[in-house]
Amino acid sequence: MNNYEFDNTDLKILELLMEDAKRPYTEVARKVNVSPGTVHVRMNKMEEAGVIGKTTLRINYAKLGFDISAFIGIYLEKSALYEKVLNRLKSISEITSIHYTTGNYSMFVHIHCRDTNHLKEVLYDKMQQVEGIERTDTIISLEESLNRNLVLKQLTKIS
Numbered sequence: 001m002n003n004y005e006f007d008n009t010d011l012k013i014l015e016l017l018m019e020d021a022k023r024p025y026t027e028v029a030r031k032v033n034v035s036p037g038t039v040h041v042r043m044n045k046m047e048e049a050g051v052i053g054k055t056t057l058r059i060n061y062a063k064l065g066f067d068i069s070a071f072i073g074i075y076l077e078k079s080a081l082y083e084k085v086l087n088r089l090k091s092i093s094e095i096t097s098i099h100y101t102t103g104n105y106s107m108f109v110h111i112h113c114r115d116t117n118h119l120k121e122v123l124y125d126k127m128q129q130v131e132g133i134e135r136t137d138t139i140i141s142l143e144e145s146l147n148r149n150l151v152l153k154q155l156t157k158i159s
Contacts, residue, residue: 004045004046004048004049004051009032009034009038009042010042010046011152012031012032013028013032013039013042013043014046014051014052014152015151015152016028016031016032017043018149018152021055025039025040025043058147061112065114066112066113066114067113067114067115068112068114068115068116068118068119068140069110069112069140069141069144070110070111070112070119070138070139070140071108071109071110071111071138071139071141072108072109072110072111072123072127072136072137072138072139073104073105073107073108073136073137073138073139074105074106074107074108074109074127074133074136075104075106075133075134075135075136075137076106076107076132076133076134077132077133077134078132079106081131081132082100082106082107084131084132085130085131085132085133086100086107088130088131089107089109089127089130092111092122092126092127094111094112094113094118094126095109095110095111096110096111096112097109097110105137119138119140123136123138
């Protein structure tokens with residue numbers, strides 16, 4: 001179902017649920033002026049089309065004792081090792097996202113650690129032991145100033 005045709009109703013539904021994914025479909029339906037069944041059907045269609053992947057919680061890791069948020073640029077020995085390195089990195093639980101990139105790095109990952117000792121352990125005892133990683137660069141985030149979804153209505157050509 002790759003050819004799903006979006007309209008303003010779909011965009012309004014998505015925008016409301018991106019603000020608060022726990023919002024009941026009945027409330028969404030009321031704000032969009034459709035029935036709750038319509039919201040449910042459209043959400044299912046968008047999920048089938050691959051527009052909606054999965055619903056997750058946005059966690060404040062610092063509140064759980066993970067005070068270090070860092071980005072790691074990874075240089076691979078050769079790009080052909082990407083899949084092998086990717087599969088190994090997926091097993092490191094401190095890594096929350098992995099990106100295959102252009103530019104200086106072959107890969108870019110986001111990790112969360114309790115403190116600098118934990119960061120050192122993840123870097124030296126886990127990541128740099130992965131066969132195929134030549135070296136890494138670490139960038140520690142001092143503050144996340146913005147984390148948001150796109151405003152779909154402003155970016156689409158649907159009128």
